[in-house]
Amino acid sequence: MTIHIRKLAAGVEDIEELESIQARKLRDYAMVFTDTRNTPKRKEELLDGGSLYWVIKGQFRVRQEITGFEERMDDEGRKYCLIFLKPGLIRTQLKAQKPFQGWRYFEDKDIPRDIDERSPEGDQLPEDMQSELRELGLL
Incomplete structure (x- = not known):
């Protein structure tokens, strides 16, 4: 069974800033990743098509496919985990x-669906308006 992860993009203001951060990681390290203190225990389910869903400013906005994990130790002897992600935000x-x-x-039944530029909610309405309409059940 595929599962997913939801994670806050702490300090990130918008999708463009997250794209910039990840472009820098791709340039500097030749990979895209995020780090976390706790290593997921359900790795096999996450690697079976799971994604990391980014929460930016209180809203799910984008996701990325999870491609791997690596446990590491920092300079002070504390464990942490890198979560490797497929480049490109969906x-x-x-x-x-x-x-x-x-x-x-995050289970499949709870995930927000993908959108693209052809969908009615693509880039035609401002994000705050989309959010408000969705809360009212109008989108």
Whole structure:
């Protein structure tokens, strides 16, 4: 069974900033990753088509396919985990998410669906308006 991860993009203002951060990682390290203190225990389910869903400013906005994990140790002897991601952000339907720390597992039944430029909610309406319309059940 495929599962996913939801993670806050702490300090990130918008999708363009996340793209810039990831482009820098790809240039400097030849890979895209995020790090976390706790290593996911359900790695096999995550690697079976799972994605990391980014929460930016209280809304799910984009996702990336998870491609691998690597446990490491910092200079002070604390363990952490790198989560490797497929380059490129896939926009998702906006969906509100209350704050949480770290990351959480996310099942298929709860994920926001992908959107593209051809969909009615693509880039035609501002994100805040899309969010408000969705909350009212109009989109």
